[in-house]
Amino acid sequence: MSNPVYGKKTAASRKGETRSALFWVLISGIILFLAWTPFQTALFNGQMLEFEKPIFWAAILACLLIFLWIAHSYKSIQLKDQRDGLAVGVLLLPLTYILSLISAVSHVLAMNMVIINCIYAIMFIIGLYVLRDKLGNGIIQSTIMAVAYLIVGFGLLHWFGQGKTAGAIAKWFSNTVLNGTYTHAVMIDSNGLRLTSVFQYANTYAAFLMAFLFAAVFFVTTSRKWYGQAFHSFMLVPIIVSLLLTLSRGGLVMLPVVFVLLLLFLKPAKQLLWILYCGIAGVTSLIISKPVTELGLSLNEAFSSSAALKGWGILLGTSAVVGLLGWVMQSFIAPKLEQALGSWSFKKTSNLWIPLGSVIIGGLLIILFIGTGLKNILPQSISVRLENINFNQHSVLERFTFYKDAMKVLADYPIIGAGGGAWASLYEQYQNNPYTSRQAHNFFLQYLIEVGIVGFLIFMSFILYTFYKYIRGYIKGSEEERNSHFLYLIIVLSILIHSILDFNLSYVFMGILVFLGLGGMAAVMDNKPVKKWSVKDSTARGTYSIIVGLCAILVMITSIRYVQAADSGMEARGVVQVSTSFEEIKAPLDKDLSIRPSHPDSVLLTAALYQSVFKQNQDENFYDASVALLNKALKDEPYNKSMLKSLIESYEMKQEPERAYEVLTNNAHKFKWDIKWYEKIINKGYDLGTNALGTGDTEAKDKYFKQATKAFTDVQAGIQHLNTLPEGQFQGNPFENTPDMILHAGKMYFMMNQPEQAAKALKLGIQEDLSQTTQQEIVRWYLAALQKQNLSDDALMGKLTQVDPNAKQNVQQLADLQF
Template sequence: MKKAIATLMILVISVSPLFRGLYFELEAYAFLAVLALLSVVYLFTKLANREAMRFHKWILVFGVCLIAAYILSFAKAVSIRDNITSLIQISTYLLVSIILYDYYHDKKRLFGQTLMLFTVIAGFINAILGIEALSGAFESLNYTLIYMRVGGMFQYANTAAVYFMICVVFSIALIHSVKSILLKLMLSGMGNIAFLALLLTSSRGGFLVGIAVFLLMWALQPKGYRLKYVCSFVCTVVPAFLFIGRIITLGGSRDYISIAKWMAVSFMAAVILSLIYGVVSSLLSGAKASIRNGLAVVCLVGFLAVAAVIVLNHGITAILPGNIIMRFQTLGLQDRNIILRLTYFRDALKLISSNWLLGLGGGGWYSLYQSVQDMFYVARTVHNHYLQVFVEAGILGFISFLAIILLSLINMFYSLINQKDDTERIMLTGIFCGFLALVLHSSFDFNLSYVSMALLLWTFVAGSAVCLSEKSTANAGTVLQTISFRSNAAKLAVIVACSALFSVSGLFTASAYYADRGFNSLLRKDYVTSGTYYLKASHLDPLNPVYHFQLAKVYYNYSKRSADPIQVEGWRRTAIKEAEQSVLLNPCYPEYREILAFICYESDQPLKALENAEKLIELQPLKNSNYELLAKCYLKSAEYYRNNNNMDKCREMLIRCSQVDQLPKVTADETIMEYKHQALALLKSF
């Protein structure tokens, strides 16, 4: 039973990237609920069998500290609901890590092979879907592309790049870790398609991390396997370089059959090359090692010579498409993407400097980053997960998360240098390099904002402790300290926590389902259906400000479509109520303030509109339309005070309206200047 649950957990984690990477709430909560349920069943099994639970002491300590940091951040959290989300995610990640370690702590090889095989198969499917999207024949896959860059089911090329890189690393590691010849050949083919998808992401950061990781993987191979690694790598990736140009030329052609054909050709070429290599290796198995290595070196040198001749005669575009080369030619400190990332990091440090102790809670960055930016941009994440955690959970969260990562890397390193079995060392090298790729790439992108990638990271964390053998434990000293507990009360407490996670995740899944239906109806401008679904979602998840925000927009549209003045007033009152609720639940998110100010303005509530428009300027000072809204609110407030015979306040409002164009970060456009002239004209009448 325990084996089935642990295997199913790894399977669930492995296939999760196929569901939009679990970036969106509907899929994310559904998978978290499934994992929480599996955890409950596993723990009940342990309880019934009166077995002890085991885990790495320090990873558990720092994991609990990370959870504690998010709990403490409620004190200053800008959004209670978003912080609950972060708390659920972190708790589930740690729980999954504990259970995987508990089962696999003495099954190192089984853990590695199960994780890598499931990941490679899922990555193979993901790569096929991503590459086929290039044809444009499948409308449902168009969202996976950004400027003809393959994003896979992540819908984002950079995260897809590091994911496909991990799949290639795993496939090559498995080729030298499994005995089945057929499986070796299939792994070579699947690794080839994953590498092809990696190239088609055109991710410069992914390529740079990939080069470093593939070289490190070569360096960490056991004695006598480095040349084998190079040969397997060449057999796997060379066909991708040969046929990538054919696939790129079919982009947008709607000819998905031809793309499938070239993928099949590339797959079979990798299989055939691997088969030839395997046959030659078998024939030379009786020869001296020096002869075998000499022949292999001659073949590799010959291959490199041919590649060099091709490049010299036809240019680098003979093996790499022009669009990939162009992306590298623009790489530099003046590159827009690098400038933007450095800007994100700088603004994150601004938020950290004033909230370093407790953080701003989950959602703290995307709620407040526009209040500190010096150039306008839109970024839902910091694009650096370590800084993201610092912004959200403060110094304790940052130190705890960083400690978990570093401790896991140390565990894997000790395991590698002390591992005597060649097969296990190759497998551990694959896990270590995959983990390192994800850790490095997440320092300049938001991979870990995808729940699927975060689950993979925490599976690596569990694997870092699993990978430590008894021999490495002795040499590592205090690196590995496994703790165990048999207390039924402790197990029941964890079961209660798991049940709570399952219940809340299940509830949020249901609300996210209704919200998804409501959003799709909103896109079709079916406001009645949309309102019905969002109302159901808000009843299930009343703390979610997004649902109240969407209901405010729906009810405002009801008012626009009604001809009855009484109904119009009623719908606008309801819209204001929902908008106020969204602001109450997250007072720092600019869009909530904007919709509230706008609806109040349209509903002849100028003072309330002005109050929120002024707050909006603090939260989003670089968006020029906010200043237009502010100027309108000043004019309407002036009219309100004039009608109530408060001429001093009327004059004050008009003066403020005439000075909007002088505010520090405004760009005085025609609309703002028009409001200014209106205010100045009215001031002359005083």
């Protein structure tokens, strides 16, 4: 390798180790803090305030970190080689998000993503430079592993019903502890209980566990101390058991893929050791998975200290056995393997055969577990999930739908994208069926629609170049140099591969791990000087430091202001719970909106406050203030359904149904699978049309009736489309005709002198039971529409007569109406 990982220590550098250690400890502390706040980035339509604040604090800490780094490592900044070029290139990533603000469909979410990508850029730069230092690299790696193991233990505490104990620890540095328990550390969905630990989402926790399973195996095989080998071996069982308890099919599918890719980097002896450790830990984990699962399920229903103790006993006892085996194998078997396979390791294709063999063996194991009685050793919840791994399964079909819909978004925002949070804002407009998913479940596609082709090409070039140069350096490096930063490859590869199927990088903590890992990979990449750069060291150092420093100052100031805004927004929500004073509630809201004028949470609360006062005293100033505020915010957040609904409510309060209806119809294309939106268009269109008919305004009547019946036609087309979905794919949210919708559509067709269309629409709502008034009216208008066509339905007329003796007379009166 042209640049060794660690050079010889001079006397001056040894004197500075204490100061450096404090710097590395500070970085480690920040990582530890962020681990317990795995906030998502793309929440939308409410409750954003409580999730955003940690993001801004993370940005403030990152900026402080870059200032300290510039002060600490100023002389080491030399923009001379390819590695330093990445320090410049990473700045393009937040720049592409800034560029996407031009066409951003949500200004608030887009600004959040700008700040988040600034955090990532800072973590990469820090990693690129500080992880070249042996002491710093050791401290950071130890911190990362310690945090990972703590997260595993934290999750298992919740699984064994000890959430109160875990919550008492986490409440000091996390805002997700409610009623003494960390929220959703064990989530519930249609599959039952699923372990999530701090992530509150099982699939992302599975990606995290996959990365640190391989990291633990790596440290077992590279630790020189017996206690290091034993401890990392000990942790293999808790990690694998936790992975099984997530019930993540994506994790189980991607785990062998990442495993085989990582094996390709190892010599045959290490490959066999990895397989042995994973095999031993995997088998023992499967053996205890059934009692551990059953105990956890019962403990989450009703806690029992004896049952919890039994669960911990099984888990820790098994882990201790595996830990002991790991130490024995590493002490006695590993050296013999190295010696026996030493000559084979020098052959060119020696590292290919074992991975290929593991693929075949892995395939056979999958067939055995899915297709034979061997699956009976597993808990039912896990065996059912394994059985459902196929391309016709709901979640697979749904993901393919997300990906197709994402490409529709890209077609409309191809060059610079639709800004941060684009999927969360836009997916309802482009979705194929009425699912609910504010994540595209593919990081790369989500990134693509946010920053467009330009930004995506820059990002992928950055990622692929880092991998390419790292691999070249890895091939040329010594054993010590390879091992020094291999942890970062494990983390980055595991999380990115799993992110093909899920939204792991919508968790800022996961993103920080990835970009810190990329920095660690770049720190030891195959490196060459860039001859074209002829700028003096002092000039390059000063220019780069000034640019980065000024950007960090700007980000820090913005983040501080956003923290103040978030605090004010949260304060207003708190005041609402205890006070009805207009002034007390509005004061903190004004402060938030003065900083972020279109923030949805505060805009909605302020508008609701204005509306409440208007209802009380009918002062039109409050009505005008509500409408003005909402219209202004909607310029930045045009796809925010809650704001649009609030604007409609304002118009309706003021008895301006025409303006409310205009909002409904103008924005219908944004929510094309929201049956309630369509129902409002149809029902309100009928009301407005009949009112216009009553005043003799036939032009207005036709306008409203045509808009409403078009919406009804769109609903029928949508229902027909849903019938074409693959058998294994769920429809999603309800999307079907309602009696009121059918009745009003039929009546409008009737009043537009379209009896055939009226009969066709009304027939959709005819039921056997005619006891309900609405059902009777549907049949009455249907028979009248038939009569208009000189047709009849005697059987149906007879049924109607049973509940309405005057049915024939009423139907005749309707048929005689002229419009």
